[in-house]
Amino acid sequence: MKTSTVAELLAKDIKLQEVDIKGWVRTFRANRFIALNDGSTLNNIQCVVNFENTDEETLKRITTGAAVHIKGELVESQGKGQSVEISVTSLEILGDSDPETYPIQPKKHSFEFLRENAHLRTRTSTFSAVMRLRSSLSFAIHKYFNENGFYYMHTPIVTGSDAEGAGEMFRVSALDPKNPPLNAEGDIDHKKDFFGKETNLTVSGQLEAETYAMSLGKVYTFGPTFRAENSNTSRHLAEFWMIEPEVAFMDLAGNMDLAEDFMKSVLSYVLDHNREDLEFLEKRLLDEEKTKPQAERSEMSLIEKLKFVVDNNFKRVSYTEAIEILRNCKPNKKKKFKYIIEEWGADLQSEHERFLVEKHFKCPVILFDYPANIKAFYMRLNEDGKTVRAMDILFPGIGEMIGGAQREERLDVLKEKMKALDIDEEELWWYLDLRKYGTAVHSGFGLGFERLVMFATGMGNIRDVIPYPRTPQNAEF
Numbered sequence: 001m002k003t004s005t006v007a008e009l010l011a012k013d014i015k016l017q018e019v020d021i022k023g024w025v026r027t028f029r030a031n032r033f034i035a036l037n038d039g040s041t042l043n044n045i046q047c048v049v050n051f052e053n054t055d056e057e058t059l060k061r062i063t064t065g066a067a068v069h070i071k072g073e074l075v076e077s078q079g080k081g082q083s084v085e086i087s088v089t090s091l092e093i094l095g096d097s098d099p100e101t102y103p104i105q106p107k108k109h110s111f112e113f114l115r116e117n118a119h120l121r122t123r124t125s126t127f128s129a130v131m132r133l134r135s136s137l138s139f140a141i142h143k144y145f146n147e148n149g150f151y152y153m154h155t156p157i158v159t160g161s162d163a164e165g166a167g168e169m170f171r172v173s174a175l176d177p178k179n180p181p182l183n184a185e186g187d188i189d190h191k192k193d194f195f196g197k198e199t200n201l202t203v204s205g206q207l208e209a210e211t212y213a214m215s216l217g218k219v220y221t222f223g224p225t226f227r228a229e230n231s232n233t234s235r236h237l238a239e240f241w242m243i244e245p246e247v248a249f250m251d252l253a254g255n256m257d258l259a260e261d262f263m264k265s266v267l268s269y270v271l272d273h274n275r276e277d278l279e280f281l282e283k284r285l286l287d288e289e290k291t292k293p294q295a296e297r298s299e300m301s302l303i304e305k306l307k308f309v310v311d312n313n314f315k316r317v318s319y320t321e322a323i324e325i326l327r328n329c330k331p332n333k334k335k336k337f338k339y340i341i342e343e344w345g346a347d348l349q350s351e352h353e354r355f356l357v358e359k360h361f362k363c364p365v366i367l368f369d370y371p372a373n374i375k376a377f378y379m380r381l382n383e384d385g386k387t388v389r390a391m392d393i394l395f396p397g398i399g400e401m402i403g404g405a406q407r408e409e410r411l412d413v414l415k416e417k418m419k420a421l422d423i424d425e426e427e428l429w430w431y432l433d434l435r436k437y438g439t440a441v442h443s444g445f446g447l448g449f450e451r452l453v454m455f456a457t458g459m460g461n462i463r464d465v466i467p468y469p470r471t472p473q474n475a476e477f
C-alpha cells in the first residue's frame with residue numbers, strides 16, 4: 001500500500017480507507033493517543049493505539065521523538081479537535097527516541113535553546129512552519145521571474161574582485177596558513193595560491209549579473225552571499241541568501257515598479273498557499289506581543305500586515321524629502337535618536353529608517369536619489385552631480401529589505417568615479433567593457449531573502465529564519 005502523508009489524510013474530502021503512514025511521535029497520551037507529525041503539514045494526525053494488538057514492549061517505546069510506521073483505518077474521530085483519526089492495526093517502531101535526553105519535549109522552549117538544537121528545531125510547530133514558508137517563498141520567487149521572462153543565472157561564489165564595497169570579505173585560500181609562500185617584499189605570495197590571485201567569498205552577484213543583463217536582457221541570481229562584518233544584530237548574518245534581478249534598458253522608475261510588483265507577488269503567493277502556517281505564526285506573534293508594553297504592540301496581525309503590503313502602494317520618497325521629515329520630527333528635535341540628523345548628506349541609520357516606515361508613513365517606503373558619497377561606485381550619477389539613482393526599500397519591523405540602483409552606464413563617468421575611490425580599473429576590465437561595447441541604461445536590486453522570510457513569518461530574529469545561521473563566533477552544524 002502507498003504510504004500517505006499527514007497532509008493528504010487531513011485533506012477535506014479524504015475518503016475513509018485503510019492507510020499506511022510514517023512519522024515522528026509528537027506526544028503520546030494516556031497510553032493510547034499518538035499525535036503524529038511527518039512535516040507535510042503543521043497539523044498532527046491522531047493515531048489511536050489498540051491495546052489488544054500492541055504488545056507491552058512496543059507501547060513503552062512510543063515516546064516523543066520516536067519514528068514510527070503505522071498501518072490502520074482512517075475513521076471519523078470520536079474526540080474533539082480533529083475530524084478524522086487513525087485506528088491503529090499495526091505499529092512498528094522505526095527508530096527509538098530517549099525521553100530522558102530528547103531535547104524537544106512537548107512544552108514551550110525558548111528560541112535561544114532551540115538555536116542550540118537547530119538540527120532538531122524543525123520538529124517544533126513554529127520552526128516547521130517557518131521553514132515551509134521559507135521554501136514556499138523561494139519557489140514563489142523563481143515562479144515570478146520565470147513567468148516574467150527572466151533567466152536564472154548562477155553567479156560565482158568565489159570571486160577575485162573586491163570592488164563592490166558592500167562589506168568585509170572572507171578570504172578563500174588553499175595555502176598552508178602556518179607556512180605560506182612569501183614574495184620578495186615578505187608578503188604572502190598569492191600567485192602561488194590556488195587561483196593565482198587573492199580570492200574571496202562573494203558579497204553580491206550583481207556585477208556579474210550586469211554582464212548577463214547586457215546580453216540576455218532580464219536575469220536574476222538567487223544564491224548565498226557572505227559578509228564578514230562584525231554586526232551582531234537581529235537582522236545581520238555572515239552568510240545570507242540574496243535575490244538580485246538585473247534588467248537592460250530599465251531605469252530607476254522601472255526598477256521601483258519591478259521591486260514593488262515582485263514583493264507583492266511573492267507575498268500574495270504565500271497568503272494563498274501557506275494559510276495554515278501563517279495562521280499558526282500569527283497566533284504565536286500575538287502571544288509574544290502580549291508580553292510587550294501596549295505602545296510597542298503592532299496594530300496589525302501578521303496576515304493583516306501581509307495583506308496591507310499586497311494591497312497598498314509603496315510610498316516613494318526622495319532622500320532629500322526624507323531628510324526634511326527627519327530633521328523636523330519629534331525624536332530628532334528631542335534628541336531621542338542616537339544619531340541626530342543635522343544636515344543633508346547624513347547616512348540614515350536603522351532608527352531613522354524605522355521612524356519613517358513605522359511612525360511616519362506606516363507602510364513600505366522606497367527611498368531614492370541618495371547622496372553619491374554614501375552609496376556604491378556603480379550607481380548612476382544624477383544631473384545635479386551630487387545624488388545617485390539609488391533606491392532602498394524599507395519595511396515596517398525590518399528596516400532595509402532591498403537595496404538597488406540604476407547603474408552608471410557612461411564609461412567616462414564610471415572611470416572617474418573609480419579613480420576617485422581608488423578602485424583598480426584593471427581588476428574590473430570586464431565590467432568596464434560593458435560600457436565600451438553597446439552600453440545602455442540598466443538597473444537592478446538585491447533583496448535579502450532572510451529579511452523577507454522574517455517579514456512573512458513575523459519572526460524577530462534573523463537566526464530563526466535560516467536553517468543554520470552563521471554569525472560572529474558561531475558556525476555550529
Ligand code: 4AD
Nearest residue numbers: 204206236237240244401402403404444445446448
Ligand atoms: O544593500 P546591499 O548591500 O546591496 C547589494 O549588495 C547590491 N549589490 C544589490 C544589487 O543592487 N544587486 O544588500 C542587499 C540586501 C539588503 O537590502 C538587505 O536586505 C540584505 O541584502 N542584506 C543582508 N541580509 C542579512 N544579513 C546581512 N549581513 C545583510 N546585508 C545585506
Ligand code: MG
Nearest residue numbers: 392400402403
Ligand atoms: Mg544596502
